[in-house]
Every structure is written in C-alpha cells, then in structure tokens.
Amino acid sequence: MPRIIVQKFGGTSVGDTSRIRRAAARAVAAQQEGAQVVMVVSARGKKTDELVSLAGEFDIEPPAREMDMLLATGEQESVALMAMALREAGAEAVSLTGGQIGISTDDTYGKARIRAIKTDRLREHLDAGRIVVAAGFQGVSDSGDITTLGRGGSDLTAAALAAVLGAERCEIYTDVPGVFTVDPRIEPAARKLSRIGYDEMLELASLGAGVMHSRSIEFAGKYGVPIEVRSSLSDEPGTLIARAGAPARPVTGLALVRDAARVTLAGLPDRPGVMAEIFRRMADRAIPLDMVVQDLSVQGIAEVSFTVPQEDLAGALAAAKAAVDALDGAEVTVGTDLAKISAVGAGMPDRPGVAAKMFRTLADIGCNVELVTTSEIKVSCLIARDRANEAIRAVHAAFELDQAADADAAHRDDHPLSPQEQRVRTVVEGLQGMEDIVVADVSLDAHQARLSVRPVPDRPGVLADLFEAVAGGPEDDPSTGATVDMIVQNVSHAGHAAISFTVPESEANYAAELAAAPAVRWGEGAVQIDPHVAKLSVTGVGLRSHTGVGLKLFAALAEAKVNVQLIGTSEMRVSVVVAANEGERAVEAVRGAFGIG
C-alpha cells in the first residue's frame, strides 16, 4: 500500500496567492517523494470571521442551517484555488467538499460531530495520481444539509481523514513553527516542544491553547494518528504530537482563556440531585460549563460555581436562576472580566509541589485567585483578566519553561500501550459514530480523606502558604510532605474563602497537622477532616466536549441518592468525592449509566 500523508493548511497559510502557491509546492514535493497526498484547507485569512459578521447584519440570530451553508463557502473557495495552484505547479489535483468526500455528520449545525467517512472516492483519486484537496470544517448530515464542525474544525477534518486513510502522519501547517510552552504571542520567551503526548496536548488545547483544536487531538489520540505541527513559512522541524512516556519536567505547558465569566449558585440544599438539576438546565441551553467547583457544604447549605465563556453568560445566568428557583436556593452571583490560567504536565502526579509553586508565583505578583480546580495533570486558576499576561509570564518563568530541557523528548518515544490506552482502543473499535464519547473506565478510590480549611483570608498568598506547608515546603520534598490529590477553592464571601483537598486516607492526620500551621499564622482557619471519603472517576476521551457526560453522571448519582461533596473535571477524567459508605453504590450506578460492566 502506498504511504499517505495528510497536510492541513490553516487560514493564515492560504491567506493570499503566494501562500497558496507555497502550500501547493509542499504537497507536490511530498508527492514527488512517493507519498499519496491529501490536503485539507481552511478558509482564507479572516474569511470565516467576515462571513459571521456579514450574517450578523441581516439577523441578530441567523438560522443555524443557513449559517453553516454560508460558512462552508469559505473553504469551498480555498479548495478550488488550491487545486488550480496545484495544476499550475504541474500536478494532477481535484478539490472536494465535505459532502463530496463523504464526511457524514449528525445534524447539530455549527458544531456537528463526524459519524463516518467514506474513503472510496478519496482512494480512487489518490490511486489515479491526483492530489486531493479536501475542504476542512464541513460535512453533510443525513438529510443532505451542509454542516460545519465548529470553529477551528479543519484540524479535526485533517485528523479524521488521516485516521480513516491510515495515513503515515498528519501535518498541520500554521503560522507558528510548532506547539510552544505557551502561546508565543503572550510570552516571547516561550519555547517550542519537540514532542508532546496526546493527553497533555488535549488538556492544553481544551484549556485554551488555540494552536490545535481539541476535538482533533481527541480523534488523533483515539485512533493513534501522529500529528506534526509546523510552520508553513519555513522548513524547520515542528512538534510531534504522539504517544509519549512521562516527561522529565513537572509542567509541559501553559494555557490561557481570556474571556471567562463566573456564575455562582449560593444557598443550595445539600442533597442528592442538585448538580443533576443544574447540569440539566445548562445542557438544555447548550451552555458549555468549564471549571466546575463545588465545595463542602456548611450547615446543610451548599454552593456551586462554574465558569462559562463570557459570550454565554446571559444564557448561563438564565439557566442558573431557573435552577436556583427550582431548588429553593438563595441567589445567583456573577463575576466578569476573568481569565483562566492553567498549567499542564503529565509529570505532575509525582511532583506534589506543582500547585503550591503556581500559587506562590501568583501570590508574589499580588494576583488573587478566585477559583481553583485540579486534575492529575493540570491546575487551573481563575484570576482577573487584566493580570492574565503578567501571570502567564511569571508562571512560565517559575517553571523554567523558557529554558531548553526538551532533551527528554527522546526517552518519551515509543513505549507500550498503558492499560487505559488499551481499553480506549477496545472501546473505539465498537463505536457507532467516529466522534462518539469513549468512556473507558469508571473507578473508585475508596481510601481517600478530605480536608477543608475554612474560613481563610481572601488574599494573595493564602493558597501558596497552605499548599507549600502540605507539600513539605517550597522545595516540595516528598519525604516531608503529604500527597495532595484534588484541590478545590470556591469563590470567597465577605473576605473569607474556603479550600478543600483530598489526600490518601493514611496521610489524613499528618496532612491536617501540616495544614494547621499556616492557619495559625493567618490567625484564622480551622482544618476539618473527613478521614473516609471515596473518589469516583469516569475516565475516557472527550468527556468535557460532550456536555451530556456531566448530566449523565450527576443524574445517575442523584438517582442512587448519592450526595456529591467535591468535583474535579478535566478532558480525560471527571472525578467526584462522595462519602465512603456511598462509594460502592455510586460506582454501581455510574457504571450502569455508562454501560460499563
């Protein structure tokens, strides 16, 4: 079988005729080296944005079907021009729309999911020696309507075509020479990574690193497609996104979401079903919830905060008010002009002090942290938007991300599939739709303890003091520190906040002693321990991008009458802490809901 290479060119890489010619020359060169080539092309420059604003002139809320019809034209223009450029360069070429390729999707206009891709037509053209120029970002629904895959969706088209064609690799050509430790537009000292694992890239992409579309990484990881991100303007080697072992550094990269808004539902009853009610109302309005923070209840009263993109604030607020009314809650408050800064690294689980170091760095620049959520490979903090760039630069420097240490790339090369990766492969084989969610596992860690420190002063440095103490000092010495798992901080009230975290059951008393020291220094804050809690985790691919997952999880817990104490979410895992004696019941209910035996 001839080898196949997929090359994707983003908007900036086909912005004018000289760039189109340059892209065409790359494809021709790859063909001359003996590969069959599929190009995936996005709309030129800012074309998609222009079409969006043009539509806005006619109708405040244009019909989704017509929007897709309109937006798909951007890519149709580029593929035709690219095919002409290829012919000019002496190659045989054919342009195809999503429908002509046979990319079938569901009918969720504006963010359709790929169900299946037919490859016969593609293969016929390739075998006839043609370069296929495929329109990115689009497909066709069962009813024959044009659909689009969501902004930035050409990356997804490329990864999907590479997967179904069994391509040797998928090259993403863009205006930066690879994936950097952070967006180089924010921090010029950012460094290019030579290799990064799917899990880390998936987290970074979903936490705001705009260089790759997160659904394309989901896809590539699920189907094992190696992706290389590189510059369309130079020949320097890019970044390989592939399976990777543990990195030598605790933090691989940082990501920023600049347009976050916070919604807090206060005075909620502390009983099963509350989260399910909230998630249902958000899902009904298709509001994407980002950070979800629920801290321990006080005297039977609970509080939940989450962040949403600023543009979804009005819808989220309406849904939150309706949920509070239905639950006899007290009030809804909002915070705007916020940003989320996240540190990601597959090396984090072995380095307990990562969160502490991030908190200390933010404290040192006087930046207050409003919410905190963590998962095993990331820490996210919500801060004021006007401090975001400064915060990114400080955290980047603190983790020495500007310094070359990517020599570890070599040892991150091929390694055997982990049991989780093996399970993902098995689930993928049985999927109905190519982008369906993969829930690989529902597990229970029944030996955790939860510690809550409250009230704590709401000022910079408090989180740092606490987690430095618990981690055994600023140098994060594992022999003197406790192993912190989940960290949750909800929004403060009247100058006081509360912080909760989990540790292994055996370390509960020791961690409480360590946590008590800073509380004494602050002159306030008592440490409460629940020595027996259970952490239930749903692990898989695409958990956050499928809004229905949270709903299904919380509905199953509500039905089993299990109360949720803490929540932690990431792309690969949603974890909830429940009372130890409810753990087994919870896991059974959730396994049932996700059809896992």
Ligand SMILES: Nc1ncnc2c1ncn2[C@@H]1O[C@H](COP(=O)(O)OP(=O)(O)O)[C@@H](O)[C@H]1O
């Ligand atoms: N970690 C990162 N590494 C590299 N680029 C990043 C990162 N995070 C964000 N970016 C931004 O992503 C941009 C490329 O993505 P995008 O504009 O969507 O390109 P394209 O039009 O080629 O799809 C870069 O110009 C850069 O500013």
Ligand SMILES: N[C@@H](CC(=O)OP(=O)(O)O)C(=O)O
């Ligand atoms: N043109 C679409 C799809 C896309 O992926 O574009 P780009 O590759 O330029 O990010 C968009 O702007 O959303």
